[in-house]
Amino acid sequence: QSVLTQAPSVSAAPGQKVTISCSGSSSNMGLNYVSWYQQFPGTAPKLLIYENNKRPSGIPDRFSGSKSGTSATLGITGLQTGDEADYYCGTWDNSLSGVVFGGGTKLTVL
Amino acid sequence: EVLLVESGGGLVQPGGSLRLSCAGSGFAFNYYAMNWVRQAPGKGLEWVSGISGRDGTTYYANSVKGRFTFSRDNSKNTLSLQMNSLRVEDTAVYYCARQGYGTYWYIDLWGRGTLVTVSS
Numbered sequence: 068q069s070v071l072t073q074a075p076s077v078s079a080a081p082g083q084k085v086t087i088s089c090s091g092s093s094s095n096m097g098l099n100y101v102s103w104y105q106q107f108p109g110t111a112p113k114l115l116i117y118e119n120n121k122r123p124s125g126i127p128d129r130f131s132g133s134k135s136g137t138s139a140t141l142g143i144t145g146l147q148t149g150d151e152a153d154y155y156c157g158t159w160d161n162s163l164s165g166v167v168f169g170g171g172t173k174l175t176v177l
Numbered sequence: 178e179v180l181l182v183e184s185g186g187g188l189v190q191p192g193g194s195l196r197l198s199c200a201g202s203g204f205a206f207n208y209y210a211m212n213w214v215r216q217a218p219g220k221g222l223e224w225v226s227g228i229s230g231r232d233g234t235t236y237y238a239n240s241v242k243g244r245f246t247f248s249r250d251n252s253k254n255t256l257s258l259q260m261n262s263l264r265v266e267d268t269a270v271y272y273c274a275r276q277g278y279g280t281y282w283y284i285d286l287w288g289r290g291t292l293v294t295v296s297s
Contacts, residue, residue, distance in 0.1 A: 069221065102283035104222070111272055111287040112214075112222065118281055155222050159282040165238050166212070166224035166282060 070095065071156055073169035079146055080177050087141040087172045089156035095167055099159045101139040103132055106153045106171075115154075116141060148176050179203035179286060181273045186291030193263050193295070199256040199273030199288060207231065207251040210276040212284060213258050215269035215293075223269070226258065227276065241267075263295045 072090040079085040089101065100119050104112035114123050116132035119139065131142040139156055156169040185197040199211070213225040226247040227236045235247050246259040256273060271293055275286035 100281040100283070104284070106222075111289055112284070113287070114277075114283065114285050117277055117283040117285070123285065153221075157222070157224075157283070163239070165236055166214075166227065168222045168224060171221040 069170040070160060070163075070167035071158070071169035073154075073156060073172045075170070076173045076175065078175040078177055081146050081148060083146050084142065084144045085146060085174065087143075087154050087174070089139045089141070089169045091137045091139075091158065091167070093137060094162035095137075095158050095160040096134065096139060097137045098161055101132070101134050101156055101158045103130075103139075103141045104155045104157065106155065112155065143174075146176050150174060151176050181275060181286060181288035183271065183273045183288045183291040186271065186293045188294045188296065189263055190297050191263060191265055191295055194259070194261045195263060195293060197258040197260065197271055197273075197291060197293070199258075201254045201256070201273075201275070204275070204286075206254040209278060211249065211256055212274045212276055213247065213256075214272045214274050214284070214287075215267075216272070216290075217266070217269040220269075225271070228256070260293070263293075265295050267293060268295045269293060 103116040106112040119134040120132045129144045153171045155171045160167045180202045212227040244262045249256045270290040272290045273288040274284040277283045277285040
């Protein structure tokens, strides 16, 4: 059972927009910034969003992040089949003095 | 090229020990906090441990506290994760990961991972 809660799966058609949610608590997302990671099967995760809504160099603006209170959202517009992957949120938890991740959301582009 | 390369994974019996290493290159190693993140087969990401850049302060997940020890040698740009009293549930791919430079936690660079299998 992950400390951060994500839906196990989400799907949408090519070209459409999808949102992936991440829910936490006052000790983690309520106090700290959230980051998002994309992972393809058999490969290491990749940073998509950091500090709630910042994109690293090279990440297209089709990917966006937001946070409100103890929940965060990753948005992906103009979906492509190449976006099919697992997506994870993560943040620091002040009560645990450690990092917590969501359980991951598998994105299917139909 | 900015790189993290893990080594040391393998098969070990329950109760045994293993030492993972990670070599960093292409960046100012001592400036960055570093982490280990693992992923059990077919499961999600689980943070294992973190270490600060300069003073070597360490943090551990409750699941490994007292069994794993994270250390770094900034003169050699290397990290070590000593894993003792290994359990079947420690089986996972272990990723060495660089923490983003600044105040807030995020990972901006990942190694390719090394597989640890704990089985009799």
